[in-house]
Amino acid sequence: MLNVARTTCLVVGGGPAGLVLGLLMARAGVEVTVLEKHADFLRDFRGDTVHASTLTLLDELGLGERFATLPHRRLDRAQVQLDEGLVTVADLSRLPGTHKHIALVPQWDFLDLVADAAEEEPTFTLRRNAEAIGLLHDGDRVAGVRYRDRTDGSEHEIRASLTVACDGRGSAVRAAAGLVPRSFGVPIDVWWFRLPRRETDPAGGVGRISGSQLAVLIDRGDYWQCAFLIRKGADAEMRAAGLERFRERIAGLLPWMADRLDALTSLDDVKLLDVKLNRLHTWHRDGLLLIGDAAHAMSPVGGVGINLAIADAVAAARLLAPALRAGGIVPRSLLWQVQLRRWWPTALIQAGQRIAHRVAFGGRGATASTPAAGTAAAGAVTGEPAPVEALPVPLRLLRRFPVLQGVPARLVAIGPLPEHAPTWARRAPLPVRG
Structure with missing residues (x-):
């Protein structure tokens, strides 16, 4: 017999977008569960550039001092060495705001930081070794997922008022929903x-x-x-x-x-x-939203993927948390608002990446x-x-x-539409954990 659980907001994928969304939803008082396929975040060759816009967001969330304790390097200019010599192409000291640099930090450390902060919230749950294998439906509406516990092979169901796919460019949720992104040629x-x-x-x-x-x-x-x-x-x-x-x-x-x-x-x-460089035409179904790489896979050019995905999560939380907190079903019109806000910066950055590929x-x-x-x-x-x-x-x-x-x-380092933490998610600097 399947074990069936219930949550208000179900997030599939414990990457940067999924964990930031989980943290923000929990700080809104929304019951949120994040499903992470793996036992931990220790996987190499993942994006590790935390840009100035994300560093500002961490300050707003009270996590800046904790982030500062992580092992990281700072990049304050971008230089490229051609055969002709060295060229500075970007000077980050000219950025507005406090953070005039990009931080290079192992992604597993960043994810542990966000997960630890989220687990301090009483309405947050992180389920590890939980691999989504199918969608649940109430009629035409997505009502949660079926997942496999990778420790023992058992299958479970978790039902939710809203399911958010943050499970990357090979999204299992996207495939289960029958959504196919438009792909752009990458050389x-x-x-x-x-x-x-x-x-x-x-x-x-x-x-x-x-x-x-x-x-x-x-x-x-x-x-x-x-x-x-x-x-x-x-x-x-x-x-x-x-x-x-x-x-x-x-x-x-x-x-x-x-x-x-x-x-x-x-x-x-x-x-x-x-x-891969691709983008969904529609980022949602009734009861389902896709963000981050699940909605738009980015080229590594500029290292913007993490920060764009996090911005998606912030916009989604700000627009959707009030409706979820009120206990109602999130209408598709609100899901459309998330896509409408995040589509144009995504399309603009992808257009720039396509130009960079060619040039x-x-x-x-x-x-x-x-x-x-x-x-x-x-x-x-x-x-x-x-x-x-x-x-x-x-x-x-x-x-x-x-x-x-x-x-x-x-x-x-900032991007065309940086997102800021909603008022209800902001905190004074949190104490550094020993």
């Missing part, structure tokens, strides 16, 4: 891997572009989390070329890391991110047959600034008029 995939970091290395983030090759290095303290862009669908071809060929490619692109490439002992150390990556990405990058100015990431006359016009303007570097900084 790239990403290989993720780790390399040791040394005290003499630069701090924060490093970008390196040469020809059709691009790598991004994220400072994790004692190691670099590395992203190497490859042509869409080229994973098998590049793996067939072998580990030594890949080491040669990285040594050509990043000579200052050549002496540590033996840390890659096998191509099993290299994980593929199948990059920065030339629609190609590296392949197994691409020659290693040149090393004209790649001896060290801290090299000399590129000569102005050698740069494309947009980069020349950024160099000649540094005030313009605040524009890309704001677009990435």
